[in-house]
Amino acid sequence: MSEHKMNRAQVVAMPTDASNRDSPEMPSSMTEPGHIEQQDNRLAIVGAWTLPHYAALRLELDRSPRREMTAAAIDLTELGALDTAGAALLAELVGAQWLAEIDDRAPELPATRRALLRTLGEAMADNPPPTVRPGRPLWDTLARIGQLVEGIWQQQRQLLGFIGQVLAALVATGWRPGRWRLTSMVAQLHQTGLNALPIVALLTFLVGAVVAFLGATVLRDFGATLYTVNLVAFAFLREFGVLLAAILLAGRTASAFTAQIGAMKANEELDAVRTLGLDPIELLVLPRVLAMMLSLPILTFVGMLSGILGGALVCLQALDISLIQFLAILQRDIPLNHFLVGLAKAPLFAFLIAVIGCLEGFKVSGSAQSVGEHTTSSVVQSIFVVILLDAVAALFFMEMGW
Amino acid sequence: MSASREPLIRVRGLANRFGQHSVHENLDLDLYPGEILGVVGGSGTGKSVLLRSIVGLLRPSAGRIEVFGEDLPQLPARDRSRVERRFGVLFQRGALFTSLTLQENVALPLIEHAGLPRADAEALARVKLALAGLPGEVAILYPAELSGGMIKRAALARALALDPEVLFLDEPTAGLDPIGAAAFDRLILTLRDALGLSVFLVTHDLDTLYAACDRVAVLSRRRVRVADRLDIVAATDDEWIHDYFHGPRGRAAYRAAHPEESP
Numbered sequence: 128m129s130e131h132k133m134n135r136a137q138v139v140a141m142p143t144d145a146s147n148r149d150s151p152e153m154p155s156s157m158t159e160p161g162h163i164e165q166q167d168n169r170l171a172i173v174g175a176w177t178l179p180h181y182a183a184l185r186l187e188l189d190r191s192p193r194r195e196m197t198a199a200a201i202d203l204t205e206l207g208a209l210d211t212a213g214a215a216l217l218a219e220l221v222g223a224q225w226l227a228e229i230d231d232r233a234p235e236l237p238a239t240r241r242a243l244l245r246t247l248g249e250a251m252a253d254n255p256p257p258t259v260r261p262g263r264p265l266w267d268t269l270a271r272i273g274q275l276v277e278g279i280w281q282q283q284r285q286l287l288g289f290i291g292q293v294l295a296a297l298v299a300t301g302w303r304p305g306r307w308r309l310t311s312m313v314a315q316l317h318q319t320g321l322n323a324l325p326i327v328a329l330l331t332f333l334v335g336a337v338v339a340f341l342g343a344t345v346l347r348d349f350g351a352t353l354y355t356v357n358l359v360a361f362a363f364l365r366e367f368g369v370l371l372a373a374i375l376l377a378g379r380t381a382s383a384f385t386a387q388i389g390a391m392k393a394n395e396e397l398d399a400v401r402t403l404g405l406d407p408i409e410l411l412v413l414p415r416v417l418a419m420m421l422s423l424p425i426l427t428f429v430g431m432l433s434g435i436l437g438g439a440l441v442c443l444q445a446l447d448i449s450l451i452q453f454l455a456i457l458q459r460d461i462p463l464n465h466f467l468v469g470l471a472k473a474p475l476f477a478f479l480i481a482v483i484g485c486l487e488g489f490k491v492s493g494s495a496q497s498v499g500e501h502t503t504s505s506v507v508q509s510i511f512v513v514i515l516l517d518a519v520a521a522l523f524f525m526e527m528g529w
Numbered sequence: 530m531s532a533s534r535e536p537l538i539r540v541r542g543l544a545n546r547f548g549q550h551s552v553h554e555n556l557d558l559d560l561y562p563g564e565i566l567g568v569v570g571g572s573g574t575g576k577s578v579l580l581r582s583i584v585g586l587l588r589p590s591a592g593r594i595e596v597f598g599e600d601l602p603q604l605p606a607r608d609r610s611r612v613e614r615r616f617g618v619l620f621q622r623g624a625l626f627t628s629l630t631l632q633e634n635v636a637l638p639l640i641e642h643a644g645l646p647r648a649d650a651e652a653l654a655r656v657k658l659a660l661a662g663l664p665g666e667v668a669i670l671y672p673a674e675l676s677g678g679m680i681k682r683a684a685l686a687r688a689l690a691l692d693p694e695v696l697f698l699d700e701p702t703a704g705l706d707p708i709g710a711a712a713f714d715r716l717i718l719t720l721r722d723a724l725g726l727s728v729f730l731v732t733h734d735l736d737t738l739y740a741a742c743d744r745v746a747v748l749s750r751r752r753v754r755v756a757d758r759l760d761i762v763a764a765t766d767d768e769w770i771h772d773y774f775h776g777p778r779g780r781a782a783y784r785a786a787h788p789e790e791s792p
Contacts, residue, residue, distance in 0.1 A: 178643050178692055185649060210692040211724065212643075215656040243723040250659035256652075257669045493673045494627030 161206075161213065162187050163220070171202045172220075176213025184216050201225075203233050209240065214247045223251035282508075289486045293416060296408045311414040319380045319415075320422025324429060326379075327372050331363070331430040334371060335437025338362050343445055352446050356456045359438030364465040365524075368431035369423075370517055373476040376423060377509035381484030384415055385505040388488025389498045397489070407489075416481040423477035424470055431469065468524050472517065479516070480509040535598075536561050537695060537727050538583060543592035545578055552578050554751040556592070560695065565721055565728040566756075567738045570748030571769065576731045577621070579748065580697055583729070584618055585609060597694075614642055617688030621699040623680040625672040631658060631683045632668040638690045654690070661686040662716055678709040682716075689720070695727045696720075702734045714740040735779055739786035747773075 160183050161174035176184060201221055209217075218226050225232060226248025229241050236244075300306045342355035388411060391397055400407045435457075442448040448456075487505035491497050536559035543556040552575035560566050570576050581587040583594055585601055594601050596612055604612065625634050635654035639645045645653065655668045661682040672680055681701060688696060701717070702710035714737050721728055730742065738745055738759060746756035747770055755765045763774040763783075773779055 178639075181643060181645055181649065181653075211657065211660065211689070212653055212692065215653055218656075239722065239725060242719075246719055246723040247656065247660060250662070251656060254655075254659045254665045256655055257666045259669065494671070496628035 159207065160184070169200045169202055171205055172217065173205045173207070175208040176206065176216060177208050177210045178212040181212055181216075184213065188216055188220060201232075203236055203240075203244075206240075209243065211243070211247060214244055215251070217244070218248060218251050223248045223254075227252050285490075286483065286486060289489075290482055292408055293412055293482055293485075296406065296413055297416075300409055300413065306409065308410065308414045311410075312418050315414050315418035316422055318383070319376065319418055320425060323376060323379055323422070323426060327375055327426045327430050328433040330375060331368065331371050331434040332437040334367060335359060335363060335434030336441045337437075338367070338434075339438035339441035340445070343441070353448065353456070355438070355442055355446060356448065356453055357460050359442075360435055360457055360461045361465060363431045363434035363438070364461065364469045366469065366517065366521065367434055369427045369469050369472050369476065370513070371434075372423060372426040372430040373473070373480065373513045373517075374510055376419070376426065376477070377480050377513055378506055380419065381480050381487075381505045381509040382502045384481065384484030385487040385491070385502045386498060388485055389491030389501055392489060392491045393493050393498070412482075412485045415485060416478060419477040419481035420474045423480075424473040427470055427473040431466070464529055468529055472520055476513050476516065479512050483509045483512065534561055537597060538729070539593075539595040540579075540583065541593045541595070543579075543582065543594065544590045545575065545582060545587065546590045551751060553582075553589075556748075556752045558746055558753050558756060560727055560729055562694075562727055563721070563725055564743040565717065565730060565741050567742035567745045567759075568729065568731045568748065569733070569738065569745060569773065574748040575751070576748055577699055580618075580699055580729065580731055584616055584697055585613060614638075614691055615694045616697060617691070617693035617695070618697045619681070619684050619688045619699060619701055621703065623672070623684040625680060625684055625687065627672050630669050630671055631663070631675075631686075634672070634683065635687045635690050638687070642691060654686070657686040657689050658683065660689065660720070662712065677704045678706070678713075681705060681713065685716070689724075692724065693726070695729060698728060698730045698732075700732055700734075701730065702732065702737050707736075710734060710736065711740070717741050735774075735782035736785060739782050 159174045160180040161172070161176040162184075164171040164173050174180075214226070226244045229236070229244045229248065233241070339355055339359050342358040343352055346352050346354050346358075388397070391411075397407050400410055439448075439450060439453045442453055443450060484505045487501040487508070491501050538558075538560040540556060540558040543553050543558075544551070545553040556579070558579070568576050568579065578587065582589045583596070583601075588602055597615065599608070599612060601609060601612060625631070626637070629637065632651045632654040635657050636645075636647070636650035639650040639653055640647060643650075651668075655665060658668055659665065663679060663682050663686065667675065667679065667683075672683070675683065681704075685698075685701070688698075696717075698717070702713050705713060717728060717730070718741055720726060730737070732738065742759065744757060745759050745762045747754045747762060747765075747767075749767070749769055754767060754770065755762050762770065763779075765771075774783070
């Protein structure tokens with residue numbers, strides 16, 4: 128052994144119980160990156176075997192050929208700092224069983240060092256890594272498609288079943304005013320209706336202005352700019368008022384319902400409700416559904432007014448149609464049934480948005496990812512349903528001549 | 530646990546107030562290298578708040594918290610992250626990331642902070658899980674598929690991921706069956722001896738106090754009433770401490786820890 132090596136051995140031969148880790152006060156031989164030295168027929172484990180040197184150590188380990196090692200051939204006395212990461216690498220080198228028997232193999236090591244190696248060796252011995260099933264790309268893809276299709280079918284079934292449950296609960300509590308959850312419903316009304324009012328008004332106002340601009344541009348070529356008034360009124364009374372309000376509530380409220388009920392589910396609050404002999408549908412879903420069915424028609428009405436106001440403002444500014452004239456045309460050309468057709472859709476949309484939001488909340492399982500997935504799903508589903516139904520309703524009303 | 534050594538964590542004059550409500554006033558506490566410090570106190574005495582302010586999750590209203598000789602709340606964010614990496618925290622309910630498997634949970638800090646390649650990090654994560662007493666086959670399960678005791682062990686493995694110097698445990702044995710709780714106490718002791726950890730242990734479990742703790746700090750009336758060896762603490766003249774250690778459960782735990790003295 129060279130003199131240089133002797134010096135290092137002396138430094139390392141007196142590890143204290145603080146030597147388990149790499150700290151700045153240690154002598155450099157303790158913190159120098161660890162490596163393996165082969166001398167004659169023994170392996171010396173030298174330097175710091177710690178997490179910061181993991182990459183270098185892993186390289187060293189991969190480079191050194193897997194030798195058939197006898198227990199006597201390994202020398203740990205020159206080992207510097209050591210932590211669990213280094214010890215795990217050592218276990219790979221010499222085998223977990225060897226480390227588990229460290230008290231017999233290397234009794235000259237300090238007790239704390241042996242305790243670490245022994246604990247880790249014992250933990251790793253007889254602990255095979257988990258078996259991961261190898262992936263089969265084609266098969267897995269097919270299975271995934273099948274699962275998705277099955278999922279869509281199940282979702283529709285669940286939605287229909289849930290709608291039935293909600294209607295049944297509605298009928299059961301409807302004629303017993305003692306079981307109406309008025310406080311809860313008013314609170315929901317506040318959140319879904321009143322708080323959404325400004326954003327609905329602003330959005331429909333802007334869209335109304337845009338529609339008026341479009342109308343003005345297209346109708347100018349025919350010299351019929353006056354019909355911009357009819358266009359705006361038609362669009363907002365029949366379609367846009369209810370559609371924009373419903374889409375906004377689908378994004379704003381369906382997601383809130385899902386997240387609220389989902390968090391309650393994850394926290395076992397729904398189970399608690401059931402074990403207290405209460406019905407979660409009556410307690411949580413009905414107030415939300417009813418509040419939604421009340422607030423969406425109101426929001427729709429506000430949306431219609433605000434959209435027409437936006438249109439009127441554009442007419443005033445760009446087409447020189449005064450407000451008086453605008454109102455006169457409205458009164459002359461637009462019969463009441465357009466307003467009723469638009470408003471009649473609101474409760475149905477509201478019911479579906481609320482039911483979808485609540486149902487997705489009930490489907491949440493414990494994980495954070497699940498809350499995210501179902502919140503997304505509830506927004507996408509409710510917007511989809513709203514637009515689909517609106518298209519169907521437009522066809523229906525047109526055929527009926529309403 | 531010798532008092533002559535420099536403390537790793539030195540809390541001086543700590544105050545935590547939430548609006549009108551004051552949880553801590555002028556609280557002092559030390560944690561020495563290599564010791565297991567049990568922190569006890571009645572419900573609402575701010576044990577978890579104390580833990581949260583030491584690890585930097587809560588900014589104290591007043592006072593100094595020196596960790597490894599540095600005043601943690603005053604440090605800039607980057608230095609704080611460096612110091613916080615020397616902590617391992619086990620939260621009361623595990624706080625495992627539910628969208629990751631167990632081995633991914635433990636591998637995350639290894640990949641992010643130690644820069645290990647994913648395969649190495651996951652192999653090392655399985656070692657830590659084994660160290661925390663979890664069999665290899667559960668490493669690829671998600672937290673939702675585990676029992677409460679396994680979640681506690683997995684959370685311990687994650688707390689140990691970066692080989693911390695100080696381990697903070699918030700009620701580690703709460704919700705475990707007595708056998709599991711005793712095994713957890715032994716595990717903490719083994720890991721302390723093997724890794725040279727210092728442990729800050731918030732608990733209600735009297736058996737844990739007797740089995741694992743070197744010193745016990747009692748929180749009462751917004752400060753640390755006493756912090757010393759268990760026998761000295763138990764002999765302190767204070768109504769709450771007397772009721773705590775000499776009530777029926779306290780006596781049972783004492784007898785369990787000192788079988789030779791039982792009649």
